[in-house]
Amino acid sequence: MDRARGVIRAARHGLWYLLTARDSRVPWPRDRLRLVKWLVRVVVVLVTAILSPVAMITVNNAHPHVSPGLVLTLALAQVLPLPLVVRYPLLGWRIGFLAALFEPLARVSDMWGSWPWDPVQIPVFAVAFVVLGLRRGRAVLWWMWALMLVPLFLHVHTMDNRLGGTVLLTVVAALLDLVGGRLRAQRALVAETERTELEKARRAVLEEKARIARELHDVVAHHMSLIAVQAETARYRRDDVSAGAAEEFESISAQARSALTEMRRLLGVLRGGEAAMRAPQPALSDLDGLVAGLRRAGVRVELATVGLDRELPSPVQVCVYRVVQEALSNATRHAPGAPVTASVTVADGHVALRVRNGPGASVTTGGAGHGLIGMRERVALLGGDLTAGRDPDGGFTVAATLPTASPSLV
Structure with a gap:
C-alpha cells in the first residue's frame, strides 16, 4: 500500500514538474569547462543555422495560404527550442511540444507522411528526452513519453504509423530509464562513499x-x-x-x-x-630500536641524533618518537624500496626532527592523510609546528619543531 502511494505521489510530482515547474539551467561539466562550453555553443549555432531554413520551408509548404508573419511565427516555434533545450531543456521541450500539438492542425498538406513531428523538432525532443529523463527521474521521463503520444495519436491517422511511433518512443524511454537508473545508483554510491570517507576521517581524527x-x-x-x-x-x-x-x-x-x-x-x-x-611509553632512547627493527625488515634507513642525552619531558619524547615512527611507516608504505633518512636534534630549547624518503621504486596510491593529521595534532598540542610535502625529485619530507618545555607542561 505504501509503495503504491509512493508511486502515485511520484507520478503526480512528475506531471506537475513538466507542466508548471520553473526551469533550471543545466550546469556545464566541470572538466575542461571552457572547451566544452565553446564546443556546445558552436554545435548549437551550426545546427540552428542549418535547420532554420528547413523550418521556414516546411512551414511555408504546409501553410501556403497564410501570411508571412504567421509563417515566421510558426517557424520560430520550431527553431526557438533548439538553442534553449541545451541549457533550459524543460522550456525548450514545452515550446516544442506545443508546436507539435497545435501547428499540424492548420496544415493544408501532410507532407511528412503522417509523421507528427517536423525534422526541426526531432533533435529538440531527443535532447530534452535525454537531459530531463536522466536528470529528473523516472516519473518525468514516462510523463514525457505519455504526452509525446498525444500528437502522435491526434495527427496520425493510420494504425501502422501510430504503432511504429509508439514502439519507437517506448524503446527510447525504456533505454533512458535503464541508463538513468544506473546513473542514479552510481551517484548514490559515490555520495555514500564520500560520506563514509568523511566519517572515517572524522573518526580517525577523534581516535x-x-x-x-x-x-x-x-x-x-x-x-x-x-x-x-x-x-x-x-x-x-x-x-x-x-x-x-x-x-x-x-x-x-x-x-x-x-x-x-x-x-x-x-x-x-x-x-x-x-x-x-x-605499557611504558616510548622515549627518544627507543629510536635506535625502532630503526633497527625497520632494518631487519629490509628498509634502508639511516638515523642521526644530536643532543639526546639531555633530559626532556616525557610528553615531548613520546611526541617525537610517535612522529618519527609514523613518518617512517608512511615512507615504507608509500615509497617501498626508497632510502630513508631521519634526524633528531635537541638544541636551544627545541627539538627538530626530519624524516625524508626518496622516490619509491613503484607508484603507490596515496592514503587519506589520517597519519599526517595525527602528527600535526600531536605537535600542535605541545606548541610546535609540522610541515609535510613532496620534494622536487619525487621524495617526501616530514619536518617538525617543538619546544623542549612547552607551555602546556609548565
Missing part, C-alpha cells in the same frame, strides 16, 4: 586526539600523583616542617588529588579497556 589525550593523561597523572605523595609525606621525611608549612602541604596534596580525580573523571572514558596503554 588520534583520544590517544594523545590518553598519553598526556598518563604523564600528567604520574606527576600529579608524585606531587600529592611528596606533599603528604613531607612532614615525615623532614624534621623542620612547621605546623603552618604542614597545613600548606596538606592543602597542596588535597588540591593535587582533587585535580587528579577531576582529570581522571574527564579523560577516564578515553582509557576504557585498552591494556596496551598501560
